[in-house]
Amino acid sequence: MTSNAHSFDVARIREDFPVLHQMVNGKPLVYLDNAATTQKPQAVIDALVRYYSADNSNVHRGVHTLSQRATEDYDSGRSKARQFLNAASDEEIIFVKGTTDGINLVAHSYARQHLGEGDEIIISTMEHHSNIIPWQVLCQEKGAHLRVIPISDSGELLMDEYESLLSSRTKLVAITHVSNVLGTVNPIKQIVEMAHSQGVPVLVDGAQATPHMPVDVQKLGCDFYVFSGHKIYGPTGIGVLYGKAELLEAMPPYQLGSDMIKSVTFERTVYNDLPYKFEAGTPNIAGVIGMGAAIDYLTEIGMDRIDNYEHGLLEYGTECLSGIDGVKIVGNAPGKASVLSFVMDCAHPHDIGTILDTEGVAIRTGHHCAQPLMNRYGVPATARASLSFYNTRDEVDLLVKAIDRVIEVFS
């Protein structure tokens, strides 16, 4: 057991993550780049090793024992992902390479079919490039327009502006659940209700939400929801696209090849049923199994407890960073996930990142694949500390100490 039902034993949890126990540049590693990718618990590493050492085989093909084992594990990975999102059925869970791949699938197989000249797709100012470019290029191709919901200085969507952007020309709303830079948690349920009242479907980029909070796609009501395995403590190269069955049924395949077919002659191909219609080629079997182990691990701890613990840590971090002269937090929305972007008067984010690294503190610096958002705040880049449930208050203190070192160097 990782923890009991009452207390959140972070020291015990840290034991599950071998990578955390190392020295970097002579200092204990303080890993605060969780929004870029999360570290893997031993349970995930073991699941990958077990699959490759004992069960490796192709799925849905062989009659032999190993293929059967691999297929069972692979299929159970789908059920775990369904439960993780509380989707209505396994067939609504499409395995993709990651969030970017899932969004591109919807752009190709859904939006391209419905978008015409003069139509519109609505996104927001706080989108990651991967939830901008597929829509931008598609709009250019179709003579359609990309409309952008503005945000307030604190980093909240301006819902009145959103309402006024929705119209009969809107064919899709594509919005992030949680901003990877600001940490803002967007009111997805309300966004979906407003779009649906105009008959507009909604895609939600869940890459930064799924690591931090329970997600229920049926409660949110969204039509598509996408996330990446490596941000929920699973392997890279695997992710999930959730889609409502009736939408997925009506969509043409994304890629063509094996596994996505029922029958093939040289004249004609009959496509497979959901979800296989969207999964051409031998899938990322190990990835699915590893992600399944990550979901088991998170479920055992409990997403609501993770949410709760991380909120405490975020509050502490916000308080500490706000107290440092010359540090400004970017993104102060009332509802936030545990992401702390900041800029400093004395130093450029890139210099902050290098100095923090010499103190063993790993953060991300740069534009975070959100250049339009950087422009909105008039900064070329930010430094970003993103916290996980395996991080501690002591580590936040080490971050603060490392920031003091930046001030020392640049004063």
Next chain:
Amino acid sequence: MPGLNDLYQEILLEHNSKPRNFRKVDDANRSADGYNPLCGDQIQLYLKVEDDTIVDVGFQGTGCAISRASASMLTQSVKGQSVERAQEIFDAFHSMLTEPEVEVDYDTLDDLECLSGVSEFPTRIKCAVLAWHTLLAALNGQSEGITTE
């Protein structure tokens, strides 16, 4: 582990806080834009070249301390030099950062030597060379943006 003091030497920090020739050269006849897509550093470099001599040079843009100090020192070191000499300085500078086995040409580099610590921080070499690649682009008449990628 190389120390921070090797990287952020006093002279570098001084150039960062008070960059030299941080201005547009109004009568420039060569210019180029440089961009590091990884971190968002941007630089515009302006040159006035007469009879094969760089008679004036200035830069504008945003960037980290290393890219800014490097650009500032660049303007000092190439101003008044021939185009050929500027190329020699570029070569010596580039080799100091990327070819640890080659002996540093102190005579050519002069103050630029204070950036040698950057070679110990591989992720930061691009910051130091951005202005220099932009210089070459401007001298070669490549006016469209160049990137470090």
